[in-house]
Amino acid sequence: MKDRVQKVEAALADAGCDAVLVINLKNIYYLTGFWGTQATVFISKNRRLFLTDARYTLIAKNVVKGFDIIETRDSLTEIAKTIAGDKLTTIGFDDQVPYRCFRSLENVFAGYHLRPMADFIEGIRMIKDADEIKAIRQACQISDKAFLDMLDFIKPNQTTERDVADFLDFRMRKYGASGVSFETIAASGYRSAMPHGVASDKVIQTGETLTVDFGCYYNHYVSDMTRTIHIGQVTDEERGIYNLVLKANKALIETAKAGMTYIDYDRVPRRVINDAGYGPYFTHGIGHGIGLDIHEIPYFGKSSETIAAGMVLTDEPGIYLEDKYGVRIEDDLLITEDGCEVLTLAPKELIVLT
Numbered sequence: 001m002k003d004r005v006q007k008v009e010a011a012l013a014d015a016g017c018d019a020v021l022v023i024n025l026k027n028i029y030y031l032t033g034f035w036g037t038q039a040t041v042f043i044s045k046n047r048r049l050f051l052t053d054a055r056y057t058l059i060a061k062n063v064v065k066g067f068d069i070i071e072t073r074d075s076l077t078e079i080a081k082t083i084a085g086d087k088l089t090t091i092g093f094d095d096q097v098p099y100r101c102f103r104s105l106e107n108v109f110a111g112y113h114l115r116p117m118a119d120f121i122e123g124i125r126m127i128k129d130a131d132e133i134k135a136i137r138q139a140c141q142i143s144d145k146a147f148l149d150m151l152d153f154i155k156p157n158q159t160t161e162r163d164v165a166d167f168l169d170f171r172m173r174k175y176g177a178s179g180v181s182f183e184t185i186a187a188s189g190y191r192s193a194m195p196h197g198v199a200s201d202k203v204i205q206t207g208e209t210l211t212v213d214f215g216c217y218y219n220h221y222v223s224d225m226t227r228t229i230h231i232g233q234v235t236d237e238e239r240g241i242y243n244l245v246l247k248a249n250k251a252l253i254e255t256a257k258a259g260m261t262y263i264d265y266d267r268v269p270r271r272v273i274n275d276a277g278y279g280p281y282f283t284h285g286i287g288h289g290i291g292l293d294i295h296e297i298p299y300f301g302k303s304s305e306t307i308a309a310g311m312v313l314t315d316e317p318g319i320y321l322e323d324k325y326g327v328r329i330e331d332d333l334l335i336t337e338d339g340c341e342v343l344t345l346a347p348k349e350l351i352v353l354t
């Protein structure tokens with residue numbers, strides 16, 4: 001945590017700010033180890049303040065190291081009072097604050113120049129350290145195990161999508177997850193053509209595909225994995241589409257490494273699908289970062305920025321044929337200097353459940 005705060009201090013100078021006000025609770029967890037629903041952090045050259053209310057003071061005293069811990073029900077006013085003599089000019093703040101909070105900021109810090117900081121701490125969070133990787137790795141292993149158990153659980157023509165989602169959610173908790181990292185997607189047959197079709201009461205039938213996209217929290221970090229399987233039988237067209245998506249997924253695994261541009265991260269797998277004529281049916285981005293949040297920067301638009309070692313990124317190509325079915329395969333990749341490590345290890349060769 002000390003390293004992380006030092007990174008923030010170094011980045012502050014580059015950003016031309018004297019201080020930063022951290023309001024996002026995941027950013028606060030990242031910097032302090034505090035997990036709760038109410039806290040504010042202020043970091044300047046001379047001060048590290050952690051403010052929370054009486055419910056959390058004791059926890060904060062145990063967990064938060066290297067900060068002055070202040071118990072208050074009016075954090076902003078308390079900060080303004082504390083820093084009154086510090087001769088600060090520009091104070092940065094997480095730009096994704098509620099409007100109401102922003103109005104308070106303007107009010108309380110009227111004498112300062114307030115600067116919205118887009119992705120300031122999120123930018124530092126992109127590169128995971130060893131503890132973070134350990135947690136994500138564990139979250140991925142839990143998802144892998146739940147997926148394998150699911151294959152035994154499904155009974156064609158009896159099990160509903162919701163049964164599958166409930167099963168996965170419960171299994172992940174049983175294996176040590178604290179919860180699901182997003183609402184589990186279980187979409188069968190024609191519903192699998194909806195990339196984010198959450199589980200319904202539809203029964204999973206022989207001859208259909210089933211796409212499950214799910215993940216869990218382990219020690220506050222997420223996993224995010226998608227697998228598509230076939231039930232009962234598979235046509236040649238279905239097999240071809242499946243293998244095409246798998247080929248795209250693998251093409252990225254084979255080429256992803258530190259220094260690859262964001263453009264190429266998207267282009268390499270997309271080209272596989274384009275070349276086979278299915279480009280128009282791959283309707284979403286190739287992936288995103290994961291960490292404390294299920295969707296974090298980076299995203300892979302047209303930027304010539306490059307990925308770096310320590311990023312954990314999803315690789316999730318898909319093809320969606322309306323009124324027919326869809327296929328998506330998603331892995332979580334830890335980027336290294338000379339390649340990448342696949343953290344989600346559930347099988348990807350075409351599975352046909354009978």
Ligand SMILES: [Mn+2]
Binds near residue numbers: 224314316330
């Ligand atoms: Mn994803």
